[in-house]
Amino acid sequence: MEVEPSVRVTIDDVARAAGVSRQTVSRAMNGKGEISASTRRRVLATIEELDYRPSVFARGMRTQRAGTLGLILSDIANPFFPAVARGVFDAAAAHGFSVVVHNTDAHAGREAAATREILDGGAEGVIGFFEALGDDELVALHRRLPLVVADRRAPAPDVASVSSDFATGTRLAVEHLLAQGHRHLGMLDGAVGVDHVRRHAFAAAAPGAPIVTGPPTLTGGTAAAVQLLREHPDVTALFAFNDLMAVGAVRALREQGRQVPGDCAVVGYDDLTLAADLDPPLTTVHTDKYELGSTLVEALDGVIRARRAGDGAAAGPEHRLLPATLVVRRSG
């Protein structure tokens, strides 16, 4: 099988074929500068005909734009992120952006590495679920590239942020458990990182209640639950950092012969797609993950435009808090 030499059609080819200069072609396709409607139409037709595709490299060299956004998250395999990512992809596509994704496993080193790669890769902006990097690093990144931080408070007032309203969500969960008559709550915290909104909100709503921290995964939830139950056997209700940990907790409880919610209630966070189909159906805090994703892109787009306009001090970046609601099912 012969591989074509793949001779690239360049802007000059188009210019020649259309009988104009390169700049005219450039103007025709970028809609910039003055150009007569007729020549414009003709050039566009030629482009079509020759199936001309501008080189991102050549264009990027002049414009520093590649039409891509970076999306940094800890683990796409955690079902929370795909739901968000879908929102990001769709909104990005609507704005003409492609998105490159980096998994960090919430390691500071890998968050920094992802950051560097995105910077080097010529992306026009970053959406980051940073769990390990400090505020200073984020501010520094923000100076180099449009940035929106996700599910974390803004590291500085001029850095845009979009986040689930964790404080409210957590409060709703705890209040529900309390209203169910539970007096001994416990929390399975999964925030290995720097931001502890859920933990603080829990501590505020259930003062003195035990908190055990572990990785925000299924097995992390199981391990954390085992430990918490060992140290506090009287606990009758568990609030988990996310649904994955909640499921892990259910596994642990079953293993120990405890009924859910009979012997111990479990409430999660995220409301994953399959939360209602679990055994038992999971009571959890719902946030619109797709909306989170698309809102992140909108916010980032705003930052990008503002910066392009050299508009350093403009309207000020977005700081959105997305509503969180409790979905009561059977686990708690």
Added chain:
Amino acid sequence: MEVEPSVRVTIDDVARAAGVSRQTVSRAMNGKGEISASTRRRVLATIEELDYRPSVFARGMRTQRAGTLGLILSDIANPFFPAVARGVFDAAAAHGFSVVVHNTDAHAGREAAATREILDGGAEGVIGFFEALGDDELVALHRRLPLVVADRRAPAPDVASVSSDFATGTRLAVEHLLAQGHRHLGMLDGAVGVDHVRRHAFAAAAPGAPIVTGPPTLTGGTAAAVQLLREHPDVTALFAFNDLMAVGAVRALREQGRQVPGDCAVVGYDDLTLAADLDPPLTTVHTDKYELGSTLVEALDGVIRARRAGDGAAAGPEHRLLPATLVVRRSG
């Protein structure tokens, strides 16, 4: 907040600072050509010191390489894909690639659009879960860019492919259902696209059994199950295209007051992370999704290298079939 003019450090700055020519700097960082260890070290130190980052655009202009791969899939929100994607990301990172993801919803138009964007974006290769595009289009794409097709038979012998062994997986599922004494099977098919391995394997293993097709989603599974049960009320076992459809089927069965598996067994495909935690725990066909992802990258890397070497007729591309095993849980 002032935004830095962001003066780029160029290869010339490094060359000047290190007292060498640009070319030497290039050699030092790319490990190409002859260069003395000492100057090399010195240049590298200078690069470090100046925090020099080569421009992907300038480099890409010469090399046509951006260090990115394209990943085309129908919907990242379908839990099957994130598991695969994680394998893709990790392997890609190990090979120094970034990956840009495109969702197509299995629409031919969007598959073509994603393809074009990846092509235009200067990616070095594509991994594609194509469900709508015809073999001809894939072959054409393959001529323009290194390609590996996923979970689909190769459109031509020289196009690499990696796929779950759907034929075996399906056969195992059907045989299991038969062994359980079921005599009236039905299939919920979700392949809206061109490749029908599961469907054919099912038809071969359970001749004459009814098959209903719908979108490979939760609601698609519910709808397909409703229809199938209406037309064939005697069916006592359902084989679903994937776990999502299986869960949708379980919902439908419950809605109709049928017990699972008592009145009707359900077997899925994929073995999603939460399959064991569902109600009832889902019997399903397991494939190592992470391995699928990483294998895809390895295969693609092979194609890329071969093509670079101008090695059109070399060893021939990979055609891998990943093992599929049945995991019996309680749903069937």
Added chain:
DNA sequence: ATGAAAGCGCTAACAG
């Protein structure tokens, strides 16, 4: 409204 000139930052090819 259009064209000509001038690079953007890098590497391949060739000298030395």
Added chain:
DNA sequence: CTGTTAGCGCTTTCAT
């Protein structure tokens, strides 16, 4: 082993 010479394909001045 190192330096010089040419562009890669595009957009941005600046003329016209």
